Amino acid sequence: MAPVLVWAAVGIFALIGCGVAFAAARGNTGRADDYYLGGRVIGGAISGLSYAATTYSAFMLVVLTGLTYRGGIGALGFELIYFSGLTLLVVFGPRFWLASREWGIVTPSEMLGRRYGSKAVARSAAIISLLFLMPYCTTQLAGIGLLLSEVTGGAITLELAVATGAVLAIFWTLLAGLRSVAWTDAGQAAVMLVAALLAVGFVVAAIGGPGAFVERVQAERPEWLDVPGPGLWALPTFLALSLPWFFFPLSNPQVSQRLFVVRDLGAMRAMIFWVLGFGLIFTLISVIWGFAALILTPGLENTSAATPALLASGAVPVVVALLLIVGILSAAISTLDSIALTLGSMTARDLPGRALGEARQIFVGRIVVVLVIAFAALFAVRQAAVVDQLAALSAAGLVVSVPAIVGAFFWSRGTAAGALASLVGGAALAIWMALETGISVFDPMLAGSVIAASGGLFVAVSLLTRPRPEALDFRGTLAPKLRAHGVW
Amino acid sequence: MTVFGWWLTIVGGLILSGIVVPYGILSGAPASSGIAVFWTLFALGVVAVIAAGIRGWRA
Numbered sequence: 001m002a003p004v005l006v007w008a009a010v011g012i013f014a015l016i017g018c019g020v021a022f023a024a025a026r027g028n029t030g031r032a033d034d035y036y037l038g039g040r041v042i043g044g045a046i047s048g049l050s051y052a053a054t055t056y057s058a059f060m061l062v063v064l065t066g067l068t069y070r071g072g073i074g075a076l077g078f079e080l081i082y083f084s085g086l087t088l089l090v091v092f093g094p095r096f097w098l099a100s101r102e103w104g105i106v107t108p109s110e111m112l113g114r115r116y117g118s119k120a121v122a123r124s125a126a127i128i129s130l131l132f133l134m135p136y137c138t139t140q141l142a143g144i145g146l147l148l149s150e151v152t153g154g155a156i157t158l159e160l161a162v163a164t165g166a167v168l169a170i171f172w173t174l175l176a177g178l179r180s181v182a183w184t185d186a187g188q189a190a191v192m193l194v195a196a197l198l199a200v201g202f203v204v205a206a207i208g209g210p211g212a213f214v215e216r217v218q219a220e221r222p223e224w225l226d227v228p229g230p231g232l233w234a235l236p237t238f239l240a241l242s243l244p245w246f247f248f249p250l251s252n253p254q255v256s257q258r259l260f261v262v263r264d265l266g267a268m269r270a271m272i273f274w275v276l277g278f279g280l281i282f283t284l285i286s287v288i289w290g291f292a293a294l295i296l297t298p299g300l301e302n303t304s305a306a307t308p309a310l311l312a313s314g315a316v317p318v319v320v321a322l323l324l325i326v327g328i329l330s331a332a333i334s335t336l337d338s339i340a341l342t343l344g345s346m347t348a349r350d351l352p353g354r355a356l357g358e359a360r361q362i363f364v365g366r367i368v369v370v371l372v373i374a375f376a377a378l379f380a381v382r383q384a385a386v387v388d389q390l391a392a393l394s395a396a397g398l399v400v401s402v403p404a405i406v407g408a409f410f411w412s413r414g415t416a417a418g419a420l421a422s423l424v425g426g427a428a429l430a431i432w433m434a435l436e437t438g439i440s441v442f443d444p445m446l447a448g449s450v451i452a453a454s455g456g457l458f459v460a461v462s463l464l465t466r467p468r469p470e471a472l473d474f475r476g477t478l479a480p481k482l483r484a485h486g487v488w
Numbered sequence: 489m490t491v492f493g494w495w496l497t498i499v500g501g502l503i504l505s506g507i508v509v510p511y512g513i514l515s516g517a518p519a520s521s522g523i524a525v526f527w528t529l530f531a532l533g534v535v536a537v538i539a540a541g542i543r544g545w546r547a
Contacts, residue, residue: 073527077527081507084531087538090541094545218521226520267547269545273539485545
């Protein structure tokens, strides 16, 4: 594909995005919760599309497509177990929202710190988020780099593509914080969905229509319709990848922080429906796209290149291919800027020894946004070949926050020492197992051990220690409010 | 059992079925789309239980 066409599409996308971000910036008041949470007045559609765009990243049309190409239908099951993790929002969504309103909480790590009455808990949760979300940021920029360089035959270099994505993410985040991020996310979600629907329609048509598509997959790749399929999706691997991803709505602060931003529970309900609709359609599209690549462009050695190969196959008109490139760019940037903003808010509110003023919180957050994205860009250029491993490792690492989160709302006996031991012990184990012993994220031993250790430490150490006097009683305080809102 | 208890049980069973049915029952069928169809129905089941879970929320 001609680089000039790709640059033109990216340029139009950037201009429209900047217009949306500038328009969104007009609502800002200069307060920290306004910058990081959009004043807590975001409606259902915008928060839902923003949540969806943050959750469904470049991973979908780069990595998940590649996993389908390599291993078949197991990729659909893996992604749908992840999708089923949205059931956690029924239980935890209103609790997060009510706690944030009741105590003026801005970040998920701050929520844990306030609940257990410990700054060390908030600080540890923030540091762990920084540590494990870095690889996840890197995969977004690596996805952009891989895509743009592959579709242009290297005319757009990996470095230039990564730099383009990084500059856009930094600018849109710095401009107006959550408002610009949420509004650009919503627009990007629409682009992602429309582009992917059009593109998958064209490739299925090129194969001969839905009936012919199914017949050809059944005839040419029957093993890919089964589990474990051609080898990738053995049950242990399936569990190793699915288990930590199931807890994504709780463990990943860039999405759990979205539960603080909605204006009321009606908006949260609408948000959840938007995420469900988007997630289901986008998952099916990504997997169909992977099977289509298998039919139209067989024999690829690097399965992460399935999407660029399909775009270059001639099955997709140039205009639609350009739209899909912008859609994937959107998916990556919307995830990246949300993560960077969340990490900025955690650094500004949870790491300093004493509370910073409103203006300083925003300033520190902005510096962190630039540093996070710059670091991710550097790492993406050097490590682009290990996209799958890095994305999965972040899920296995972040899951250590789940026991403390569940305990915050459902176990009054949980203590600061228990939460701290769970967070630090679980994270240390994840790092040791992955980096020192070389256990792969495709081995269920990694996620299973981390979850067991984190949960076990939380319960055992809590039973051996006492709750702090300054700990908040989430369960007791929120119970009448939950009843008033008709929440279980 | 409370309504919430029933809901949790159904959700647990649904998620377990998302693993057990494809790997334990449908695996090995010759050239079939059964697993793909099952997982699509599983996703619709997830939507249904979430819709049931948030139906009673009041703004």
